[in-house]
Amino acid sequence: MSVLPPVEPLSAEHDEFFRVFARALVAVPRALDADLRREEDLTMSEYSALMYLSEAPGRQLRMSELATAHALSPSGMTRVVQRLEKQGWVRRERSADDGRGADAILTDAGLARLAEAWPTHLASVRRHVIAHLDGLDVPRMTEAVRQFGAGVDVTCPGGSTGAPA
Numbered sequence: 579m580s581v582l583p584p585v586e587p588l589s590a591e592h593d594e595f596f597r598v599f600a601r602a603l604v605a606v607p608r609a610l611d612a613d614l615r616r617e618e619d620l621t622m623s624e625y626s627a628l629m630y631l632s633e634a635p636g637r638q639l640r641m642s643e644l645a646t647a648h649a650l651s652p653s654g655m656t657r658v659v660q661r662l663e664k665q666g667w668v669r670r671e672r673s674a675d676d677g678r679g680a681d682a683i684l685t686d687a688g689l690a691r692l693a694e695a696w697p698t699h700l701a702s703v704r705r706h707v708i709a710h711l712d713g714l715d716v717p718r719m720t721e722a723v724r725q726f727g728a729g730v731d732v733t734c735p736g737g738s739t740g741a742p743a
Contacts (some may be wrong), residue, residue: 641655647735
């Protein structure tokens with residue numbers, strides 16, 4: 579039987595930060611999603627899929643790459659892409675690379691829809707996030723947040739880093 583190391587509680591300052599950060603991880607995406615749904619009749623997941631595709635070479639990504647970029651399961655990404663396909667904003671094709679996987683491809687109509695929704699999303703990001711950064715060291719905050727997720731495999735159900743337990 580292994581012996582666990584002693585557990586040291588968080589300082590009050592660290593505990594408060596973690597609790598506020600954890601709440602923001604839930605609240606901010608919900609607020610962004612609500613704004614897009616209300617103003618654009620798009621979900622945040624749909625908007626993000628369109629965005630990732632617009633930034634990809636040839637405006638296309640393998641479905642698995644799109645799911646990983648979006649931190650969704652493959653089946654979750656399939657459902658998002660199916661909704662976008664029904665609107666004519668994305669189409670799926672068998673991957674030209676190996677013929678095994680499928681690629682999601684942003685259509686011209688999808689790019690136009692993204693451009694139409696972008697001002698609403700931008701205003702929402704400014705209101706819910708950027709407006710609260712005045713006077714803060716944004717590059718240092720960005721690096722700290724980048725490190726929070728470094729080494730975490732978002733495709734693994736437990737978020738495993740592959741490191742031994």
